[in-house]
Amino acid sequence: MSATDPTIDPKTKSWVESANGGSDFPLQNLPLGIFSEAKGLRRPGVAIGDYILDLPAIAEAGLLDGEWLEDLAQPVLNAFLSRGHAAQGELRARLHELLSDERFRDDVEPQLIGQSEVHMHVPCVIGDYSDFYVGIHHATNIGKQFRPDNPLLPNYKYVPIGYHGRASSVRATGEPVIRPNGQRKALDAEAPEYGPSRRLDYELELGLWIGRGNELGQPIPIAEAAGHIAGYCLLNDWSARDLQAWEYQPLGPFLAKNFLTSVSPWVVSAQALAPFRKAMPGRPAGDPQPLPYLDDPADRAAGALAIQLEVTLTTEKMRAAGLAPHILSRGSADAAMYWSAAQIVTHHSANGCNLQPGDLIGTGTLSTDSGDGLGSLMEISNGGKTPLSLASGETRSFLEDGDEIVMRAWCEGDGAVRIGFGECAGRVVTSGV
Numbered sequence: 001m002s003a004t005d006p007t008i009d010p011k012t013k014s015w016v017e018s019a020n021g022g023s024d025f026p027l028q029n030l031p032l033g034i035f036s037e038a039k040g041l042r043r044p045g046v047a048i049g050d051y052i053l054d055l056p057a058i059a060e061a062g063l064l065d066g067e068w069l070e071d072l073a074q075p076v077l078n079a080f081l082s083r084g085h086a087a088q089g090e091l092r093a094r095l096h097e098l099l100s101d102e103r104f105r106d107d108v109e110p111q112l113i114g115q116s117e118v119h120m121h122v123p124c125v126i127g128d129y130s131d132f133y134v135g136i137h138h139a140t141n142i143g144k145q146f147r148p149d150n151p152l153l154p155n156y157k158y159v160p161i162g163y164h165g166r167a168s169s170v171r172a173t174g175e176p177v178i179r180p181n182g183q184r185k186a187l188d189a190e191a192p193e194y195g196p197s198r199r200l201d202y203e204l205e206l207g208l209w210i211g212r213g214n215e216l217g218q219p220i221p222i223a224e225a226a227g228h229i230a231g232y233c234l235l236n237d238w239s240a241r242d243l244q245a246w247e248y249q250p251l252g253p254f255l256a257k258n259f260l261t262s263v264s265p266w267v268v269s270a271q272a273l274a275p276f277r278k279a280m281p282g283r284p285a286g287d288p289q290p291l292p293y294l295d296d297p298a299d300r301a302a303g304a305l306a307i308q309l310e311v312t313l314t315t316e317k318m319r320a321a322g323l324a325p326h327i328l329s330r331g332s333a334d335a336a337m338y339w340s341a342a343q344i345v346t347h348h349s350a351n352g353c354n355l356q357p358g359d360l361i362g363t364g365t366l367s368t369d370s371g372d373g374l375g376s377l378m379e380i381s382n383g384g385k386t387p388l389s390l391a392s393g394e395t396r397s398f399l400e401d402g403d404e405i406v407m408r409a410w411c412e413g414d415g416a417v418r419i420g421f422g423e424c425a426g427r428v429v430t431s432g433v
Ligand code: MN
Pocket: 131, 132, 203, 205, 237, 362, 364, 365
């Protein structure tokens, strides 16, 4: 999308008043999601201000036209997103017209539903979920806890490190976080015991939704990778650190991670994010350049995303006392990612692995290089050694029952209208054991 794309023109306003003046969802965002009303069917909608526009309803009213029309009658976005950026762009241009031009107001307005009145769902049937580890400051911080002199393993600057996660337990914002049980082994104990995790943590990540897939055996070239990403969301890779420490060798994360992954429900498109692209951070002197299959001039020039990230914590006691949420971190994704979204997608398919429409890929925890933007409690509390203090007088090294984590993301910059991702929230509940 060029800078002249009319759908990101900052001068255009919507006749939906709440979309103008700082909403997460102005006319320039138009993220798709899947929603339902009480006892209603799941269906696609687009966020505008405080509302969702019911897409099957306006299609039925004859206001949409395209080869993709029948895909919008589905309860998931897989089929629509599989058509790639061209279809997304066509729908976006039409929605931009319908929501800005007063001529359409009388026909469209009855199909707006308040966001507070609906339930949001995971937008796709996720065939596969993979999680990467491209946040270099996070990888360094965690590595230091085990190897102070040599925090990054030798492959880190050559390989975008990742593993296969679990799709069945990916849920939309608001899903309760049931404290997982598992094997925990204290460092000085002879044998592990089974019980509720005592070191429950979150991980601040971005999620990538795959649109067009690739055939088995046909890698996605780096220059084409961005075209396979339908959009982005927030992702919380809930992690039980005590289970993880005992189980992760030699095959990597398993039960420490697969009990739940939360995502924000809106697919924020590449078109909406175009004004917020930046050059990838330069690699420090002495770092290897990416191998040719991961190197692309266009991606070097604009592969980073200036997405602002914030995580807050409230405890039961804080909520009862009416205290403001505690800000755990603030930072920007562009400074955190050693590998770009395109490099992640290309690497994932580089051996011929096929990505499918609706696949979800996590970036890995995104921490800044300063103490203000750390993306997990493991880093903030330095492995539990330095608990943080809250206004309620409580302290935390890891999450207690009743604690709620809320992640938010937004983009802002000169000459562009601010857009947001909405929330990715989850509250910890007891395991009942
Ligand atoms: Mn992770």
